Amino acid sequence: MIIMRPGATEEQISSVVREIEKHGLRADVSRGEFMTVIGPVGDESKLPFDRLAAFNGVKEATMVEIPYKLISREYARFFTANHKHSVMRVGNVEIGGKGIVFIAGPCAIENRDQLFRIAEGVKQAGAHILRGGIFKPRSSVHSFQGLGATGKDEAEEALGWLSEAGREFGLPVITEVRGESQVDLVSQYVDILQIGARNMYHQDLLVRAAQKGKIILLKRHFGASIEELLSFSEYIAAEGNKNIILCERGIVPVGKGKSFTRYMLDLSAVPVMQKETYLPVFVDPSHATGRRDLIYSMSCSAAAAGANGLMIETHYNPEEAWVDGKQMVTPDELKVIIDACSRIHDMIEAGCDENS
């Protein structure tokens, strides 16, 4: 990490970047209000930090060994001003700001009517962002893979519906991009790209998606440690895209015997990741629990843990959903959840100020 002096010139910054590149690494340049910080991407042990420290305009040059330095608080504190977290804006929605953000919508888009009806419901319930799956990652090739699997035309049609529903109800939209070959297409239609838990380790997809410059919501793989989620987020940041939302969605349960939930929600990941990085942290209680009757309590629990947002699968009639019906709530239930979580969030924010 190379911290430039306040007032360092562009030429001085370029010299440092060139020196880093000379050793086969790339350079991430983050410009703050008062200083600029340069983060080497690659094996820092190859860099001559002593030499770099002597460059004109350089205040400090030190090796940082954590694998997620570009998204770390340590890195951010030199170029961010007063806020602890980065705040991203999409449409009228502020992510990582004062309020708690709700992403809601169907697991999978089934048809135009279903999507619009749900979109209207989640809007009225108070949600901020509309979700709808088109390319579904599935554990079995014999399960429904989303409308995107039917063909390119069907994929585009469904993407069109999502984009249109977003405009109609004033909701930014998010959908999952599952493979590299879908990135270009999906990016044309949505505001936020979701990379699902099964693809968290898929670095080529992360890089390709990052290059679109859009906000990326990256879910934690169910077998991944927090450190791994952060390390793979770094693949996005290393492309110069720091618009990353981290999302906890449950990990594999430990222990013998019946599992009462689909996965196990790790809510301590919320404050841990907020302390390690400057990125907002969301929670997906739907996939984590797989149980409609637990969404209310686990949403409240996530809000109380300090989550910046929640992603909740919603359907006007969960019983007839093609995918994940067991874990969806109705728009009415969603409203109760949003209200409770928002109140908890406000209370926690107040308490945090005293307690921090």
Added chain:
Amino acid sequence: MIIMRPGATEEQISSVVREIEKHGLRADVSRGEFMTVIGPVGDESKLPFDRLAAFNGVKEATMVEIPYKLISREYARFFTANHKHSVMRVGNVEIGGKGIVFIAGPCAIENRDQLFRIAEGVKQAGAHILRGGIFKPRSSVHSFQGLGATGKDEAEEALGWLSEAGREFGLPVITEVRGESQVDLVSQYVDILQIGARNMYHQDLLVRAAQKGKIILLKRHFGASIEELLSFSEYIAAEGNKNIILCERGIVPVGKGKSFTRYMLDLSAVPVMQKETYLPVFVDPSHATGRRDLIYSMSCSAAAAGANGLMIETHYNPEEAWVDGKQMVTPDELKVIIDACSRIHDMIEAGCDENS
């Protein structure tokens, strides 16, 4: 499970019990306001349910195959009246009732002064029950094992302090009993027996402790599934002691790399166990996280998940504690936590009534 008709006579109940015992099983007799339910303890496949159904006074006789039937809601619904959970009283404290209960105190009792000073602090902070470890289960024989390890006299002296501090500050007291040979002694001094995570699978201890008739707080082993915790609680219930508090305290983390917390708190266990059983569920964020800076957020999160109580290690000066200093909060911090959690609990309780 044999459900007796309302008005079944004692003689009819005894006949059923004798029949069960004739086949080598024991019988748990639970008398409700309107009916009595008899739960066989042992291998139900050996019982002639058809024959039992024909006994005088028997309304229904069916095999129940879950390993935790005596503590299940299914079993309780015939003999409990209107409440969903069992409510236990100890001193002035109601466990499993409307409010959220706080157990606080030092990890290990070091001396009389330390204990009394902390007891006073936690009382003022609003805690309801005083904890203090005397027999400490430790992963290493080379670590401090609690004053109880020094000798019987020292153990009794420390137990005396605990009992005395409880009386002085009007707080019921709890301490851990680690081995069978400590049960008699410890039971003389405390209101609640704690069985720690490492001993959850230790059925002989469970049975011995259960026979004392006191409330038992049983912690989930860090490698145990929820089903296992419930199955081992059944060892207590099978002795006729249903005064059981279940306690989640974190399980082993999954995944490669650095672990940011000592264990991983499984908060979905709270609503899951409350739905499966009629027992109150507590959470111990201190051992789960091992990090003082996470106690506030994880306590709030536990309260929002619906926990009936929290157990929080407290010390006036965490840095100088002999054991677990890193995870203790001060009485002042405890007060902030109790206030926030109580407000969240009240809010959640209100929401639950609407949402249930």
Added chain:
Amino acid sequence: MIIMRPGATEEQISSVVREIEKHGLRADVSRGEFMTVIGPVGDESKLPFDRLAAFNGVKEATMVEIPYKLISREYARFFTANHKHSVMRVGNVEIGGKGIVFIAGPCAIENRDQLFRIAEGVKQAGAHILRGGIFKPRSSVHSFQGLGATGKDEAEEALGWLSEAGREFGLPVITEVRGESQVDLVSQYVDILQIGARNMYHQDLLVRAAQKGKIILLKRHFGASIEELLSFSEYIAAEGNKNIILCERGIVPVGKGKSFTRYMLDLSAVPVMQKETYLPVFVDPSHATGRRDLIYSMSCSAAAAGANGLMIETHYNPEEAWVDGKQMVTPDELKVIIDACSRIHDMIEAGCDENS
């Protein structure tokens, strides 16, 4: 699963396929010596099995609900003759046949000399297939990502070396393909495509690679159950490519405290997967243990468990390897391992015949 009568005509087979496709599923047609079996790909609950059973030439039509039916023994027993496992041939090497197969070579190709020197060494040691990583999946963007990361020209050059070394020493070659965009290029140069543990869940890559028709070695993700590995293998099989090698390479360790190995090798996965499927099962002790001093014992252990092959990272000078030096063995050590494992394999094979 639709089993055709012996002597069913092509027209009868086509009718069944058309009927399956009419309901939105695909059909996998496997022609055995005596019968043909048709496996629907997709949601079988949409198929009219009663109607299909009445089609001309159909012997039996039944729903199979396991998510890996196309690779299951159940499916294979109708069209395979006398052997229990499928046998694949590549060059002179028989995979899944009587002998145990050794894949060896460097973790990452560093330059032409390094590769050729190691290739010569592993050939002399008795290995059958040459490995060499070009596109390296890495947990940190700051680590060396393989020569393939430098650019397309460097990737092709390294692929050329691998292909050339294979020809020079008479060894078929294998390398990892990490993203969809690398499949076309890599397929031109190698005999076997490896899909690494981190990409096991990456279904778009599996499908794209499968379509090349080459043998695919699919490693188990370190957080994946056996059922998941088999279910994702099915994505390959569903493309009509049954040339799949399953590879166990260690899963995340459970429990608190120091980890003595990098991952934990699950050797019971070997006989389990051989009983569930007709695919050969390989073991990679190098990544599983991460410890050179354990490769010998864990290789022997894998051979004794019945593994069809082993993949062992080899370097003439492990200390100076750019990646994974700690877990590589020298060609001399490899020879000792191959000799011991081959003897164990022969002994086990003999015992199995008596014992099966």
Added chain:
Amino acid sequence: MIIMRPGATEEQISSVVREIEKHGLRADVSRGEFMTVIGPVGDESKLPFDRLAAFNGVKEATMVEIPYKLISREYARFFTANHKHSVMRVGNVEIGGKGIVFIAGPCAIENRDQLFRIAEGVKQAGAHILRGGIFKPRSSVHSFQGLGATGKDEAEEALGWLSEAGREFGLPVITEVRGESQVDLVSQYVDILQIGARNMYHQDLLVRAAQKGKIILLKRHFGASIEELLSFSEYIAAEGNKNIILCERGIVPVGKGKSFTRYMLDLSAVPVMQKETYLPVFVDPSHATGRRDLIYSMSCSAAAAGANGLMIETHYNPEEAWVDGKQMVTPDELKVIIDACSRIHDMIEAGCDENS
């Protein structure tokens, strides 16, 4: 760890011990052929190592921070002569010596006939030690708990049969001791005390059992890391009893979906623990797999990993066993397993000498 000079006097040794005890620790004194090593039991940070180094007769005094120092190779190398492992003798059986040792017998003793018939079978099959469960740790209070649960008389009767069968067939005997209160009784009848996986963390039991001076076979808990097993073994060693057999019996599986085995056998634990300690390592494939059809391959695999012994549940008619019938083999199958494993063991031993 305090290493005394060759020829240090008893008085010099006593001085060191007294100094250690003065600081509240205990001292383990191990006398080798040439030197004596003194291992402090307790918190070494309280010891004045500088001062101890200056005591007469002291060669070296250093703090050792691993929690299992008394069983470590580091500790043993000063007082053991030429062998790497400790060798224990019980009857005619050598444990930890050149050969591989087989413990076999029923999961639970059902009656005298059953035990004697199985004892005869396992003797003929070539087993060395007879097992038979009397106090069974069970996950459910509703399952058969062993004859020991019926009453003290029944327990003694069963223990008598075991002892008698051992004498009749020339086999040392082992049974599990589950709670502290059973230690005195059980010790009178058996040669080896088994402490089961569920009780691994049960330090009071470990201490009580250790004090009997008998060989103790300690099984790894299914949620325990290797480090934890070693740390809890240290509780036994700290009582001056180093006659410990470590036993791997499978840990909880990771990942979603169907589990094909009861637990997951961690065979890399075998060489890892043999490198860390001087204790023999056994493997129990019966409980690990829970599947009779996997016992052969996993036994061979364990032998090839270098296991010093195997514990295999055996019954002349597995189908009618009261407990664990699914995982038992017949005496005939046992013979095939013993023969194969012994041949593999011999081959591995030879290879190890070359390869070590």
